[in-house]
Amino acid sequence: VEADAAWAEEVRRLAEERDAVLLAHNYQLPEIQDVAHHTGDSLALSRIAAGSDASTIVFCGVHFMAETAKILGPEKTVLIPDERAGCSLADSITAEQLRSWKAEHPGAVVVSYVNTTAEVKAETDICCTSSNAVDVVRSIPEGREVLFCPDQFLGAHVKRETGRENLHIWAGECHVHAGINGPELAERAAASPEADLFIHPECGCATSALYLAGEGTVEPERVKILSTGDMLTAARDTGARSVLVATEVGMLHQLRKAAPEIDFRAVNDRASCRYMKMITPAALLRCLREGADEVHVPTDVADRARASVERMIAIGK
Numbered sequence: 427v428e429a430d431a432a433w434a435e436e437v438r439r440l441a442e443e444r445d446a447v448l449l450a451h452n453y454q455l456p457e458i459q460d461v462a463h464h465t466g467d468s469l470a471l472s473r474i475a476a477g478s479d480a481s482t483i484v485f486c487g488v489h490f491m492a493e494t495a496k497i498l499g500p501e502k503t504v505l506i507p508d509e510r511a512g513c514s515l516a517d518s519i520t521a522e523q524l525r526s527w528k529a530e531h532p533g534a535v536v537v538s539y540v541n542t543t544a545e546v547k548a549e550t551d552i553c554c555t556s557s558n559a560v561d562v563v564r565s566i567p568e569g570r571e572v573l574f575c576p577d578q579f580l581g582a583h584v585k586r587e588t589g590r591e592n593l594h595i596w597a598g599e600c601h602v603h604a605g606i607n608g609p610e611l612a613e614r615a616a617a618s619p620e621a622d623l624f625i626h627p628e629c630g631c632a633t634s635a636l637y638l639a640g641e642g643t644v645e646p647e648r649v650k651i652l653s654t655g656d657m658l659t660a661a662r663d664t665g666a667r668s669v670l671v672a673t674e675v676g677m678l679h680q681l682r683k684a685a686p687e688i689d690f691r692a693v694n695d696r697a698s699c700r701y702m703k704m705i706t707p708a709a710l711l712r713c714l715r716e717g718a719d720e721v722h723v724p725t726d727v728a729d730r731a732r733a734s735v736e737r738m739i740a741i742g743k
């Protein structure tokens with residue numbers, strides 16, 4: 427299937443026929459992003475899904491994102507073009523593991539990143555995304571212990587920003603972001619002393635970037651730790667002529683559209699998420715034609731998970 431104008435027209439026609447809204451995450455293939463009704467980061471897409479009056483949501487992203495849309499709108503039909511599109515980060519903690527961790531810390535507040543399964547969300551007090559993780563933790567009274575899962579690098583970022591000693595961090599990671607490492611970033615930053623650094627907090631190099639800033643190798647104001655949605659806002663506001671981007675490479679498409687005059691370069695151009703890329707033009711077409719793959723979340727799990735997801739979409743910008 428070629429993603430040409432006829433394909434795009436057919437996709438939009440089928441979407442209308444199904445009363446479906448097409449959502450695409452910033453890491454999707456450029457042609458999928460361009461055909462979608464809305465693109466965005468995890469938080470923005472969850473909010474759009476919750477507010478949409480379409481009876482069907484077609485989620486071009488990974489499985490936990492589609493599950494989150496289903497938790498928020500159980501009466502809606504939620505489709506994902508390929509249900510095998512998982513997430514290595516969501517796989518790094520199970521509901522059973524979280525229950526044991528909670529048992530070791532009675533009374534602690536559980537904050538889970540949205541990159542988790544519905545079963546983990548059902549064991550969670552507040553979900554967060556990379557754009558509101560710091561605000562979510564700040565919303566919790568100082569005296570309460572916090573269990574933060576599953577991403578260790580985002581957890582370290584939140585701990586640094588909030589200065590919170592009673593925040594415990596699970597040792598999970600995303601294989602794509604963990605692979606964007608400190609030495610690689612240091613080398614690229616040294617070669618482009620004029621460039622801004624846009625770094626996703628899931629990256630293994632986020633700590634190194636702040637270290638480089640601390641020791642004066644990189645000017646501190648050039649280092650920006652941002653969610654994918656916040657990178658787009660920063661791209662419109664930065665005065666820089668070039669930007670080094672540390673996140674999944676799909677992000678470059680929206681950045682280049684938002685600020686065509688800036689030279690955006692990936693810190694690691696092999697940082698491609700194979701799950702995100704399972705949503706191909708052919709898969710999207712099949713999804714709309716067949717009404718598959720449909721995402722189901724058992725009612726009892728969805729009911730227990732809903733409050734934590736609703737708190738997530740209520741907090742932060």
Ligand code: 13P
Pocket residue numbers: 452466467468469541555556557600628652653654655
């Ligand atoms: P955000 O879009 O919320 O920054 O998340 C990044 C991510 O890795 C989603 O899988």
Ligand code: SF4
Pocket residue numbers: 488512513514515516541600601602603674699700701702
């Ligand atoms: Fe999961 Fe990482 Fe892929 Fe995002 S980039 S969907 S966190 S595996």
